[in-house]
Amino acid sequence: MLADALLLQLGYNAALVTIGAMLLGVAAGVAGTFLFLRKRALVSDAISHATLPGVGLAFVLMVAMGGDGRSLVGLLLGAALSAGIGLLCVQWLTTRTRLGEDAAIGAVLSVFFGFGIVILTIVQTLNAGRQAGLEGFLLGSTAGMLRSEAMLLAVSAALVLALVVLLRRPLTLAAFDPGYAEAAGWRLGRIDLAMMGIVLLVTVVGLKVVGLILIVALLIVPAVTARFWTERADHVVVLAGLLGGLSGYGGAALSAVAPALPTGPIVVLVSFGFFVVSLLLAPGRGVLASVLRYGRYQRRVHVRQGLLALAQGQPIYERLTHRLLRRAGYILPDGVATADGQAAAAKAQLDEARWAIVRGDLVFVSAATRYDGLTEIETVLTPDQITDVDARIMAPQAVT
Secondary structure (H helix, E strand, O other): OHHHHHOOOOOHHHHHHHHHHHHHHHHHHHHHHHHHHOOOHHHHHHHHHOHHHHHHHHHHHHHHOOOOOOOHHHHHHHHHHHHHHHHHHHHHHHHHOOOOHHHHHHHHHHHHHHHHHHHHHHHHHOOOOOOOOOOHHHHOOOOOOOHHHHHHHHHHHHHHHHHHHHOHHHHHHHHHOHHHHHHOOOOHHHHHHHHHHHHHHHHHHHOOOOHHHHHHHHHHHHHHHHHOOOOOHHHHHHHHHHHHHHHHHHHHHHHHHOOOOOHHHHHHHHHHHHHHHHHHHOOOOOHHHHHHHHHHHHHHHHHHHHHHHHHOOOOOOOHHHHHHHHHOOOEOOOOOEOHHHHHHHHHHHHHHHHHHHHHOOHHHHHHHOOOOOOOOHHHOOOHHHHHHHHHHHHHHHHHO
């Protein structure tokens, strides 16, 4: 059954929902990357919650004009207008008052969302509002998605990708070096507004699939997940779009297999699954890699301390140190150093003496910062510098 859903074999509507969710995921992942890198993830929360009053007011207005009030285009236009006003309120409060951005976001989010709930409550008391289904904008509602709605998602995703490609350089500069961006002639205020405009577009078109409460997760989680796998901003953008698309596709497919489960939360949970896997298994920044790296570091410390103990003729009592030295062929089972162990111990003691001179001489101040007891001094100093340090070590012995 799941295979049929993944292969788009469960019917026309299920295929539309799956493709639409995938396209939304791609757009959200790409747009959310710059929010994440700019450290402005909470702004997307304010934008999403600010859409609710616009949805309710648009419905009331369309009913008052003689329509049925459920036109998706009209509802999304109302959501976009309301979210845009909310975004401008956040910008005004941040730049024109002493409120920090977090306080401004909290104020706008709570006020707009509360106002929206009041409007939806009033709408439900109207005869036309009882069948409006506006509550679907809270958590998403993909049942009965039309071809026109899927096309709207496709066009919006394409527009988002085009805008990101067009504005990639200023968005990246603003995220990593705002000072340089301004010095290069870019105005941060306009860059931020452009970024928020892209996020607003994704938020509004995503209301139908995941709802205003969960769209924030689809914007941020793929970007956070992608960050575990790469250090380059352009790679993060591509990976976030890919992960967002896979989350939308997989979540919609799972929802099609279990129709009682809402699509939006399942999409977000699939995205969270990718996050957990990346958190645990990413090769550079994952938990497992960190644990393995720490274990290797601890083993190197034990070997180093063991070699210094051998050089000074001290017994080795630590079992792990003893086992590691035996495994490396530096000692025999009874703790006696082998020829290789004696050579390695002499080298370790010489390196400690070298580092002692380097750390005490201002000439080597930059090299001294590299000392951690494990770094090979040959990777820090040139051969001529090492020869000079060795001569200083030998000088006191020659005087004696």
